[in-house]
Amino acid sequence: MSKSKKHLRACPVLGRDITSAECGSGRGSVHACPVECPFFPFTPANYEQHGEIESRLISKTYERATRMMSPAERERMLDELDDQEGEEVLINHSRFAWLYHCERDTEGRTFGERWLADRSSGLSNDERVLLAGMNQVRPIVFEVERLLDEQMVEGVDLLDGRRLRIIDRVTAGTVGRYSVLLFWCYPMSHYERVSGGGLFVPEVQEMAPEVVVREVIRHLGGPTDAAGERRWLAQNFARTCEALGAVQSARWAETWSAIDARYSKTDYRVLKGARLDSLLAKHPDLDAESVSGEEAEQGFKSGYIWLDRAPVEEAGQLALPLAPGPKLALGETVLGRVLLGRERARVEAMSGARHQDLRARFERLAAGGVEFLGERADDLGAQTLGRHGADFDATLVPPRLLENPQRINLASQRVIPIAGSAEETLLVTFRRQYEAFLDEPIPWLDHHTPRAAAADLALRPKLVSLMKTHIRDLDRRRRKEGLDLDLNPLLAELGLHEMISEPPPLGTAEDEDFEDDDFDEDLDGLQALAALGGEPDLEPKIPPLSEREVDQRLKTMHRAYPDPDAATDALDVDFPGLLDMAWEATGSVLGERSFPYLEVLIVRACHVLKPRTGAPPRLKVERIFRGFAVEFAMVSALVVEKRAPSDAMDRWLADSPQRVVIEDLAGVLATIGEKQRRRDRPSDEAALVILAFLKALVAELSRA
Numbered sequence: 001m002s003k004s005k006k007h008l009r010a011c012p013v014l015g016r017d018i019t020s021a022e023c024g025s026g027r028g029s030v031h032a033c034p035v036e037c038p039f040f041p042f043t044p045a046n047y048e049q050h051g052e053i054e055s056r057l058i059s060k061t062y063e064r065a066t067r068m069m070s071p072a073e074r075e076r077m078l079d080e081l082d083d084q085e086g087e088e089v090l091i092n093h094s095r096f097a098w099l100y101h102c103e104r105d106t107e108g109r110t111f112g113e114r115w116l117a118d119r120s121s122g123l124s125n126d127e128r129v130l131l132a133g134m135n136q137v138r139p140i141v142f143e144v145e146r147l148l149d150e151q152m153v154e155g156v157d158l159l160d161g162r163r164l165r166i167i168d169r170v171t172a173g174t175v176g177r178y179s180v181l182l183f184w185c186y187p188m189s190h191y192e193r194v195s196g197g198g199l200f201v202p203e204v205q206e207m208a209p210e211v212v213v214r215e216v217i218r219h220l221g222g223p224t225d226a227a228g229e230r231r232w233l234a235q236n237f238a239r240t241c242e243a244l245g246a247v248q249s250a251r252w253a254e255t256w257s258a259i260d261a262r263y264s265k266t267d268y269r270v271l272k273g274a275r276l277d278s279l280l281a282k283h284p285d286l287d288a289e290s291v292s293g294e295e296a297e298q299g300f301k302s303g304y305i306w307l308d309r310a311p312v313e314e315a316g317q318l319a320l321p322l323a324p325g326p327k328l329a330l331g332e333t334v335l336g337r338v339l340l341g342r343e344r345a346r347v348e349a350m351s352g353a354r355h356q357d358l359r360a361r362f363e364r365l366a367a368g369g370v371e372f373l374g375e376r377a378d379d380l381g382a383q384t385l386g387r388h389g390a391d392f393d394a395t396l397v398p399p400r401l402l403e404n405p406q407r408i409n410l411a412s413q414r415v416i417p418i419a420g421s422a423e424e425t426l427l428v429t430f431r432r433q434y435e436a437f438l439d440e441p442i443p444w445l446d447h448h449t450p451r452a453a454a455a456d457l458a459l460r461p462k463l464v465s466l467m468k469t470h471i472r473d474l475d476r477r478r479r480k481e482g483l484d485l486d487l488n489p490l491l492a493e494l495g496l497h498e499m500i501s502e503p504p505p506l507g508t509a510e511d512e513d514f515e516d517d518d519f520d521e522d523l524d525g526l527q528a529l530a531a532l533g534g535e536p537d538l539e540p541k542i543p544p545l546s547e548r549e550v551d552q553r554l555k556t557m558h559r560a561y562p563d564p565d566a567a568t569d570a571l572d573v574d575f576p577g578l579l580d581m582a583w584e585a586t587g588s589v590l591g592e593r594s595f596p597y598l599e600v601l602i603v604r605a606c607h608v609l610k611p612r613t614g615a616p617p618r619l620k621v622e623r624i625f626r627g628f629a630v631e632f633a634m635v636s637a638l639v640v641e642k643r644a645p646s647d648a649m650d651r652w653l654a655d656s657p658q659r660v661v662i663e664d665l666a667g668v669l670a671t672i673g674e675k676q677r678r679r680d681r682p683s684d685e686a687a688l689v690i691l692a693f694l695k696a697l698v699a700e701l702s703r704a
Helices: 020-026 044-068 071-082 088-102 111-117 125-134 209-219 229-235 237-258 276-282 293-297 352-366 380-388 422-437 450-454 460-481 488-494 518-522 547-560 564-574 578-609 621-640 648-654 659-675 684-703
Strands: 008-011 016-019 138-147 152-157 163-167 180-187 192-200 262-270 286-289 300-307 332-341 344-349 370-379 412-414
Touching (some): 016 020, 020 125, 044 125, 044 621, 088 192, 138 209, 138 229, 180 237, 229 237, 237 380, 276 286, 332 352, 450 460, 450 488, 578 684
Antiparallel strands (some): 008 016, 180 192, 286 300, 300 332, 332 344, 332 412
């Protein structure tokens, strides 16, 4: 077979064999490539190729912006970078998405549209196809309805009702059904792609998620009708996200401020002849339990759980609007504990209301056989609020979104073992709850049962909304805790067949891809901010190296590879394709004359930071590309802007998980440049590209 014949590939559009060059120059632009074509990079099967092209395009976007922007635009870009606070991925992306793909000039065109119209831009065909899609990037309020596979979800944009298929592995690996998220996405021929960061829209009882977002838009001065809200949201995306985060924090604070979590203890002296031990042991509502070592040291010999056969109505504790009226218990409700020693007794409970009731019952039982000594109450709700109270701007919170704050009843329950492990017992208990749930009157359904609401056309939408909250919560627990509970049989019994789909895979609390927030540790069910569209922001796994450690590792490298070519060959074995990827990212600027400088420093960085033992880490190419794009934009803005502080470059270099390593590489670059003839030295622009790439690579090596 001839050499040229090997490069032919079957084209499903043209119905004949074409060369790879013909394919590469026309796919997605001249030809409408079908989803099954293995050579079209923008298909679900070619997820990694899409990400690599996107990363290269983002890098080129920043490079072009630095060259093509006016001084005023560059100054504004610097201001945008200088103002970064909080969630950097989300803020950085939203500002640049607006600047490059949404904001229009006096001729009505965006930066991206002007670039796409420039036929001499040097973009490849694939990059132009992708740029055309990214020029249509927009914020959406997305409700997940189905998890199709490990990288694709299906749902609806709640702002306009359009059905979408979204491709993003982090999103698909994190969300549950009926999660609602605010994020950016752009259309491609076979799917929509997540772009940048976003967040879960906080739940507000009796209010649809899109109404929550629109309430924030109106409160921040956005349009009062739907016509211009998406463009306003694009321009004010970061501020909207900050406001939604403030709503989450404010409602969380309201919940913990109102909760009755006063852990109360009352101590008594046991009078002679009281015979409390006999009275407690015979009481039908008390079960004996052992005392802790600390309690034994305090003089207590025996302990009892006081079961609440007729639960007290706790002051200020309202039933959740979406929950059944008579709340189904996981087991027997515990009123509190009683501790008894030879001369002392104590009653304790987890809420003020329960403690008052427990104290009254105990004193009636003791019938004058005890004498009050003292009482202590610790407000655990206030302590939690003080420990984890979020710092937020209350002026960003619309008053309407503070209505109907969640009220939590901290009911203590003793779960009666059913079978097997504690996890199996919990699962069986949940299943029994949902069997009874079908025929329990619920306030949200106007006190009808779910079974009755399913047959009522007027109540059916409320039932759907209710079931979304249950599915959303159970899917979250399924991912986080591995709770294998599926409501699909219940949905089928209610006739809600349109809501039935595959649940997410079982996970555990140790699942690295599911990032939790302190709020969830304190209050189960509250959702927190989540970064989407990229890998989780991982902490460095290699602690910052000292100057001595870097020097020792360099000596080890030179002893092992006295020949620089041998060090490069070893790099190709440990990190295959890394140098090719670096050329893809920087070659258009560095060229063959300056790229060797970067190559030498990449070899140095990898040998210093690779593990001393074990296999080399697997690097995330997309994360390096994204990091390079951001770092190059920042350092370019610092150099262009005359107002930048004199030590701005030093501070930019120092802002790295491996400050000593990146400063060593910068020093070597400067030394190499000084030794070369002027015409052979890297240009100032090339030096910035080299440093920006190295900074991104060092960050990835530190956490891979």
